[in-house]
Amino acid sequence: MATEQLADSVAEPPRGGVPQEPPRPLDAIDRHILRLLQEDGRASVRSVAERVHVSRANAYARINRLIEDGIIRGFTARVDHERSGQGASAYITLKIVQNTWRTVREQLLTLPGVAHIALVSGDFDVLLLVHTADNRSLRELVLTRIQAIPEVLSSRTLLVFEETDLVVDG
Incomplete structure (x- = not known):
């Protein structure tokens, strides 16, 4: 099975990262998805779906909505500053x-x-x-x-x- 990465599979946030309307309320599944992506922003949609017990299509739609609503502002790497030369x-x-x-x-x-x-x-x-x-x-x-x-x-x-x-x- 190929591992698709979120960075390649979900929409970009709105220009400036600020949504036009207030975000929709988050449920327990949305919050679980956010926790998983904070732990590993490179997690595949498939693995996120399996861990929150929803279909891959549902997970994909939820992640896209979180991006569109400006709740997820982007994906980034957590850097060990000392090891990267910033001691x-x-x-x-x-x-x-x-x-x-x-x-x-x-x-x-x-x-x-x-x-x-x-x-x-x-x-x-x-x-x-x-x-x-x-x-x-x-x-x-x-x-x-x-x-x-x-x-x-x-x-x-x-x-x-x-x-x-x-x-x-x-």
Whole structure:
């Protein structure tokens, strides 16, 4: 039996990944499919169908609907950053000038090693997760690139000593 991969067998998400209408409610089977795909985004439709006890056509239709509704935003590889040459990871908190989030976000998107950007509430405004080759590269990223953004008022860097990726339970 040939193993068909999801990346080759399901539709692309809508342009921009944002659905036009609110997503339809998820049932237990949809949530189970999401869990399986979070564990292995390369799982075949056939194996997903077998594990959630539905027909292959049903699984295929559900996965396509999850993509069309913007619930599944894409498929990606989970990377071991240290083994891939990015031995330093850090969370960086930023305080920024009020009402400059969009401008700051656009500048942060161009920086090397930025894995996640979030606008948050609390003592700071932005939280970044970055991965760099080493501490020297991390220092350069923070001191030369991030602190050079005019709208960034201050930053704090929290070194990551160890990471564990989790599959989110639906």
